[in-house]
Amino acid sequence: MRIHLQAGxxxxxxxxxxxxxxxxxxxxxxxxxxxxxxRIVLSHLSPGDLLGEMAVIDDAPRTATAIALGDCMLFPIDRAQITERLSKTDPIIRSLMEGQLKRYRGALAAMQGKRDKLSEISETPSEQLGIGKIRLETHLREALVNDGLDVRYQPLLHVASGRIAGYEALVRWTHPERGAISPMEFVALAEETSLIVPIGEYVFDTACKAVTRFIDSGADPKPFIAVNVSARQLGHPGLIERIVARVDAAGLPRGSLKIEITESQALNYGLVADVIELCHRHGIKVALDDFGTGYSHLSHMHRLAFDTIKVDQAFSRAMVDDPRSLAIVEAIVHMGKALGTEVVVEGIETEEMLAILRRLGCDYAQGYLIGKPQTLDELLGAA
Structure with a gap:
């Protein structure tokens, strides 16, 4: 509802x-x-400007007076509209905005000779959350520079032969104060920033060295290592060329490193198709990770020439007792065979689950029965 005002x-x-x-x-x-x-004039506002939003955002009494200088028409924006949009804003941006408002209010209060100076204004919950994310991001940057990240390797079993064919590289971070940080937290934080690119490069470097050590230790067959790649990394120029350069410099077979792309609603078919084509040109295989969950779509398989499908553990863990879950796993395995695509089933924890995969003719199994994620030294020591 528009509000019409007159001068004064x-x-x-x-x-x-x-x-x-x-x-x-x-x-x-x-x-x-x-x-x-x-009375001092702080500003004059004109069409297109907002007014009164700062008090609404930090839920504090008005610090100024607003008067129409002539005929005006205003559109009111109620608290619910602003709150809804703020709740969807990145916490760091919200924190920066609230910090700016706090400094403004403190400066204005000091100018007016009031008691609630800047130092007396406490942090809001969202400001605390945003500052916490900024602090964690800073610590993550330090960990990357100071070799504070760790890469673990979870084995993949070739079901038919019963031999370990390769590993998935999983990055881990132990914070000096908080201890182990969930990958869901710090990887998501890295993906919000440019950090995911250097972290990805670090994992590829580490994985390439790991393949060399596996081969030098006599691993047979020579294993591959699969590395997860985010959408942000895929869009970074020269990603595949840098992977190829690492592998060639180490004197390794081109198939020593694989990349895994996680299903998402934002899967860019054009970009991913180009990446897959470039990978195939250089002898690198590409897997579609977590197939069957999230924003699963058969168009991923119809339009993109993935070499491997990784079936999410949400289906495998229930397939022993749930006929519907078993039917889904079986259908995906059959689809993979029809498309000439290898299938990895995650979450294998019992011999009974592994026996089902043998019966279905599944290519690879991954899970705690096959092996938990371990450091390279632990794996080579156990070999």
């Missing part, structure tokens, strides 16, 4: 409750505040 009409006054913000459609508005008993 007060929109809100200092000390009023922050119920609404406003967008100026037409006209001009003067913002003023009281300083030592004198």
């Amino acid at each position: 009409d007060v929109i809100f006054s200092e000390g009023d409750a922050p119920t609404t913000a406003f967008l100026i459609e037409s006209g001009e508005v003067e913002i003023s505040a009281t300083q030592h008993g004198q």
Whole structure:
């Protein structure tokens, strides 16, 4: 509902409750505040400007007065509209914004000679969350520079031969204060920033050295190592060329490193198709990870020439007792065979589950029965 005002009409006054913000459609508005008993003009706002939003955002009394300088038309924006949008904003951006508001309020209070100075204004919950993310991101950057990240390797069993064919590289981080940080937390944080690119490069470097050590230790067959790649990494120029350069420099077979792409709603078919084509040109295989969950779509298999499908453990863990889950796993295995695609089933924890995969003719099994993620030294020591 539009609000029409005439010259001199007060929109809100200092000390009023922050119920609404406003967008100026037409006209001009003067913002003023009281300083030592004198009214001072802070700004003049014109069409397209917002007013009153700061008080609504930090839920504090108005710190200024807004008066129409002539005929004006305003669009009110209620608290619910602002709160809904803020709740979907990145916590770091929200924290920066709230910190700016806090400094503004503190400076204005000091100018007006009021008691609630900047130092007396406490952090909001979202500000604490945002600062926490910034701090964690800083620590993650330090860990990357100081070799504070660790790569574990989980084995993949070739079901028909019963031999370990390769490993999946899984990056881990032990924080000096918090201890082990969940990959879901720090990898997600890295994907929000440019950090995921150097972390990915670190994992590829480490995995390439690991393959060399496996081969030098006499591993037979020569294993491959699969590395997860995010959408952000896929879009980074020269990714595949750098992988090939590492493998060639180490004197390893081109198939020593594989990449895994996780299903997502944002899967860019054009980009992924180009990456797969380039990988195949250089002898690198590409897997579709976590198939069957999230934003699973058969178009991924119809339109993209993946070499491997990795079936999510949500199906395998239930397939012994749940005929529907077993039917899904069986259907995916059959689809893989029809498409000439290898199939890996994750989450294999019992001999009974492994026996099902043998019966279905599945290519690879992964899970705690096959082996937990371990450091390279642990794996070579056990070999």
